[in-house]
Amino acid sequence: MLTIYHYWFCPFSRKVRIALQEKGVEFEMKLEMTWQRRPEFLARNPAGNVPVLVNDDPQQTICGAYAIAEYIDEKYAEPGLIGETAEERAETRRLVEWFDDKFHREVTSLIVNEKVMKSFLKRGTPEAANIRYAGQNIKHHLKYIEYLTDRRNWLAGNDFTFADISAAAHLSCVDYLGDVPWQHFEKAKDWYARVKSRPSFKAILQDKIAGLAPSAHYRNLDF
Amino acid sequence: MLTIYHYWFCPFSRKVRIALQEKGVEFEMKLEMTWQRRPEFLARNPAGNVPVLVNDDPQQTICGAYAIAEYIDEKYAEPGLIGETAEERAETRRLVEWFDDKFHREVTSLIVNEKVMKSFLKRGTPEAANIRYAGQNIKHHLKYIEYLTDRRNWLAGNDFTFADISAAAHLSCVDYLGDVPWQHFEKAKDWYARVKSRPSFKAILQDKIAGLAPSAHYRNLDF
Numbered sequence: 239m240l241t242i243y244h245y246w247f248c249p250f251s252r253k254v255r256i257a258l259q260e261k262g263v264e265f266e267m268k269l270e271m272t273w274q275r276r277p278e279f280l281a282r283n284p285a286g287n288v289p290v291l292v293n294d295d296p297q298q299t300i301c302g303a304y305a306i307a308e309y310i311d312e313k314y315a316e317p318g319l320i321g322e323t324a325e326e327r328a329e330t331r332r333l334v335e336w337f338d339d340k341f342h343r344e345v346t347s348l349i350v351n352e353k354v355m356k357s358f359l360k361r362g363t364p365e366a367a368n369i370r371y372a373g374q375n376i377k378h379h380l381k382y383i384e385y386l387t388d389r390r391n392w393l394a395g396n397d398f399t400f401a402d403i404s405a406a407a408h409l410s411c412v413d414y415l416g417d418v419p420w421q422h423f424e425k426a427k428d429w430y431a432r433v434k435s436r437p438s439f440k441a442i443l444q445d446k447i448a449g450l451a452p453s454a455h456y457r458n459l460d461f
Numbered sequence: 462m463l464t465i466y467h468y469w470f471c472p473f474s475r476k477v478r479i480a481l482q483e484k485g486v487e488f489e490m491k492l493e494m495t496w497q498r499r500p501e502f503l504a505r506n507p508a509g510n511v512p513v514l515v516n517d518d519p520q521q522t523i524c525g526a527y528a529i530a531e532y533i534d535e536k537y538a539e540p541g542l543i544g545e546t547a548e549e550r551a552e553t554r555r556l557v558e559w560f561d562d563k564f565h566r567e568v569t570s571l572i573v574n575e576k577v578m579k580s581f582l583k584r585g586t587p588e589a590a591n592i593r594y595a596g597q598n599i600k601h602h603l604k605y606i607e608y609l610t611d612r613r614n615w616l617a618g619n620d621f622t623f624a625d626i627s628a629a630a631h632l633s634c635v636d637y638l639g640d641v642p643w644q645h646f647e648k649a650k651d652w653y654a655r656v657k658s659r660p661s662f663k664a665i666l667q668d669k670i671a672g673l674a675p676s677a678h679y680r681n682l683d684f
Contacts, residue, residue, distance in 0.1 A: 284605070285559055298548055304527065305554035313547060324536060325521055331528035336508055382507070 240265040243279065243290040245272065246447045247350045247414075249342065250303035251289040252407035257307060257400065259438035261314040265291075273359060303338060307400055319400045330394040333386075333401035337408050341379050346408045348372040353415050354450070373417065380423040387429045398436075406433040410442055416453030420461065427461070435459050463488040466502065466513040468495065469670045470573045470637075472565065473526035474512040475630035480530060480623065482661035484537040488514075496582060526561060530623055542623045553617040556609075556624035560631050564602050569631045571595040576638050577673070596640065603646040610652045621659075629656040633665055639676030643684065650684070658682050 240258065242265055244251030258265050270279055270288050283290045283301040291300045291309070300306050311320050321327040349372045352364040383405065386393050394401035409430060412418050420427040433439055443457045455461035463481065465488055467474030481488050493502055493511050506513045506524040514523045514532070523529050534543050544550040572595045575587040606628065609616050617624035632653060635641050643650040656662055666680045678684035 285555075285563055298551070300551040301555045302558040304558045305551045308531075308554055309547060309551050312550070324532060327535070328521070328523040328528045328532050331531055332508075332524045335525040335527045340508055 239294055241268055241292045241294075242266070243268050243270040243282075243288050243292070245269060245288055246445055247354050247411050248288050249346050249404075249408040249411050250338065252410060252442055253303060253338075253400070253403050254289045254291065254306050254310070256403045256407060256438050256442065257310050257319060259441065260317065260319060260398075260403070260436075261310060263310075263314055307334070311400075317397075319398070319403065321394065321397070321399060326395055326397075326399075330399040330401045333394050334404045336382075337401070337404040341405070341408050344375040345372045345379065346411055348375075349412050349415060349417055353417075369417075373419075376412065376418065377422070380419070380426040383426040383429060384423060387425055393429075402429075402433060406430065406439065407442075410439075414445070414447075414452045414456050416456075420455075431459065431461070434461075462517055464491055464515045464517070465489070466491050466493040466505075466511050466515070468492060468511055469668055470577050470634050471511050472569050472627075472631040472634050473561065475633060475665055476526060476561075476623075476626050477512045477514065477529050477533070479626045479630060479661050479665065480533050480542055481537075482664065483540065483542060483621075483626070483659075484533060486533075486537050530557070534623075540620075542621075542626065544617065544620070544622060549618055549622075553622040553624045556617050557627045559605075560624070560627040564628070564631050567598040568595045568602065569634055571598075572635050572638060572640055576640075592640075596642075599635065599641065600645070603642070603649040606649040606652060607646060610648055616652075625652075625656055629653065629662065630665075633662075637668070637670075637675045637679050639679075643678075654682065654684070657684075 240263060242251065242254055242258075244255070244267055246269075255267070270276075270290070272279070272287055275286060279290075280286055282292070282299050285301060287302070289303060289306055291306045292298070293300070300309050311318065320330045348368045352368050356362055356364055383393065390396070392398045392402050393405060409418055420430070434443065446452065463486060465474065465477055465481075467478070467490055469492075478490070493499075493513070495502070495510055498509060502513075503509055505515070505522050508524060510525070512526060512529055514529045515521070516523070523532050534541065543553045571591045575591050579585055579587055606616065613619070615621045615625050616628060632641055643653070657666060669675065
């Protein structure tokens, strides 16, 4: 059995959950509040972050979204989530880096930190300037999603890949908080509606974080 | 022929240069000052960052350190720089993320931004607090390198991999500026001396940035 150490607002944990569902691989989830820095968890992953994937047969611990995503795609080959040709694989990975690095820095980390972590960890009050900045940035990303889906079936090409998974994992965190301006980006919304309707995304839409209800449309497939 | 768009203090560009040398693949380098946001470059890579690898036969553009590293290892298989088994591959990638994400955030980006980019781009004066913070952080990373090399030949295991390449790429940027406290980390220094003596690292040690001389020991194999 596989176990994923995760926390709810971690887009990288969401990405791994979605990918395993796409592959049809069963797993358990363990909530890890990384800020508690539990010695047992640090022994598993000295970087102290999630996701961490533990396989109990053969016993193996895989740390970090990069290693886990590639591990999953190598170990559970069908359906492939990176692509077939060198060109397809490079394009998927380019977009994974786009969302996991750029989108994360410019949007997810700002919004989640200001609106969730600060109050949860009692680390001061949200800075409106950061939230506004993220709110400007997300528009460019939604526009880029529209640029891509105007030309392709999914973000990286014909097939659903880790590019879609990464993008949707980040957007789902922001959307839980109601901070995605879907009304101005109908075509990005169409793409996200298609992601939402996949069985692999079902559990993500059922996430409910104690003390923080999701936005009104978070779960709706028709939003 | 391959062309790498790079800039001198970009650890991710250095990583790609070293990896291609390890593989024995010839390439040209083009200096790209990403902050100029050249339209021709943005057309190649809308994320606007380096490294970008352009292969002219077959014509293909690969953007970003993640996509390029995996592309290189898939296309030029020998010598493998990720590992053979699932366990080895996960360990290499865990450490690549460690250096490309954690070390970059906690050390390289702070030092390079404060000591190089701010004055080069005339964006204010260096903040001593950031440099001090990076100076504290780097000690933990050097200690971790010692922990690993106490137990292994190279960082991820028996073989030289992208883990060593990423770590050395970041450290070489910081070392150019003389900000690695090698004197307190003899065993990390031994590991870095072994990296420095590899033919693949030779060009890195010859880097000379206009107007900014490297630290006295930057080029010495015996430092």
